[in-house]
C-alpha cells in the first residue's frame with residue numbers, strides 16, 4: 001500500500017474553459033490533500049462538510065494533512081443518507097459556513113458521497129452568491145459520476161434534485177483507498193454507473209471491464225484507478241460538449257428512465273433498491289427493449305445482463321424484493337420523470353454495446369408490451 005500511496009495519481013481534466021478543473025485519481029489522496037489544496041486556497045483556512053459515517057472513517061486523514069500544512073479548518077458532520085439533501089440541511093450548512101466566516105474567496109470542502117457533494121456544492125453555489133468548493137468523493141458512485149459535471153442540488157417533496165444549480169468544483173480528489181471501507185452493495189451501485197460509460201460509447205472499455213471485473217471487485221488499486229479514470233474521462237467529455245444538458249449529456253441517462261420509475265415504484269426505499277441497482281436493471285431493460293424493437297442484437301443485450309449479474313447486481317424486475325406495480329403504472333411513473341419534454345418520453349436506446357443514442361420516438365404501446373412480458 002505504501003508503494004501505491006507514493007505513486008503520482010492519474011489526472012483527468014474537465015475542459016470547461018474558465019470553469020475547467022482537474023480530477024486526481026489514486027490511492028492515498030486524502031492523506032495528501034493539502035498538497036493539492038494549497039495551490040487553490042487564497043488563505044490557509046477552509047471548512048469541511050461531511051457525514052457522520054465518513055467523518056469517522058476518513059476525516060482524520062484529511063485534518064492531519066491540513067494541520068501539517070498549517071491550514072486551519074472547521075467541519076460539520078451531517079446525518080448520512082438521502083434525507084440529508086434537503087432545505088433544512090442546506091440552511092444548516094450555509095449557517096455553519098457563515099458562522100465560520102467563510103468568505104467568497106475561501107474554499108469549502110465536500111468530503112463524502114454524492115449526498116454530501118450535491119448538498120455542499122449547492123450550498124457553495126449560493127453562499128455569498130457563489131463560493132468555490134472542492135470535492136473529495138468517497139463512494140465509487142460519487143467518484144465516477146456525481147463529482148464530475150457540476151450538477152448540485154437538493155430534493156424536495158416534489159421530487160429529487162428539483163432545486164439546484166450548475167456549480168463546478170475547483171478540484172476533485174478521488175481517493176481510491178477510501179473505497180476500501182465502502183459496503184459491497186454501495187460499491188456495486190457505483191459500478192453500475194461505470195459499466196454505463198462502456199455501454200454508451202466505448203465497447204473497448206466494456207470488454208476491459210468484462211476481463212477485469214474480478215480484479216476490480218477484489219480491490220486491485222490499478223484496476224480500480226483505471227476504471228475510475230476511464231469513467232471520469234467519459235463523463236468529462238460529454239459534459240465539456242454539453243455542460244447544461246441541452247443535448248448529448250442526456251446519454252448519461254442510459255438506464256435511468258426505467259431506473260427512476262423503479263426507484264419511484266419502490267418508494268425510494270434503499271432496503272429494496274438503491275439508485276445504482278435501479279440503473280443496472282434499467283440498462284438491461286434499455287438493451288432488451290432495443291433488442292425487442294429490432295435495433296440491437298439480442299446477443300449484446302445478453303452480454304450486458306450477464307456482466308451485471310456476474311458483478312452481483314440485480315438485472316431483472318424479479319430481483320427486486322416485494323411486489324411492484326404493473327406495466328401500465330410503471331409507464332405512468334416514467335412519464336413523471338423530469339426528462340419528459342412536452343409529454344414525450346426521452347429514451348436512451350442502443351444499437352449495440354457502445355452504440356447508445358437518444359430518442360423521443362417511443363411508442364407507449366410497445367413500452368407497455370415490453371414491460372408486461374417482464375412482470376413478476
Ligand code: NAD
Pocket residue numbers: 051053054057080081082085112113114115116118138139141142145146147148149150151152160161178179180181182183186189
Ligand atoms: P451517499 O452520499 O448517501 O453515500 C452512500 C452511503 O455510503 C452513505 O451512508 C455514506 O455515509 C456512506 N459512505 C460514503 N463514503 C463511504 C466510505 N468511503 N466508506 C464507508 N461508507 C461510506 O450516496 P452516493 O451513492 O455516494 O450518492 C448518491 C447521491 O448522489 C444521490 O443523492 C444522487 O442524486 C446524487 N448524484 C448526483 C449526481 C450529480 O451529477 N450531481 C450524479 C449521480 C448521483
Ligand code: MG
Pocket residue numbers: 145193256275279
Ligand atoms: Mg445515476
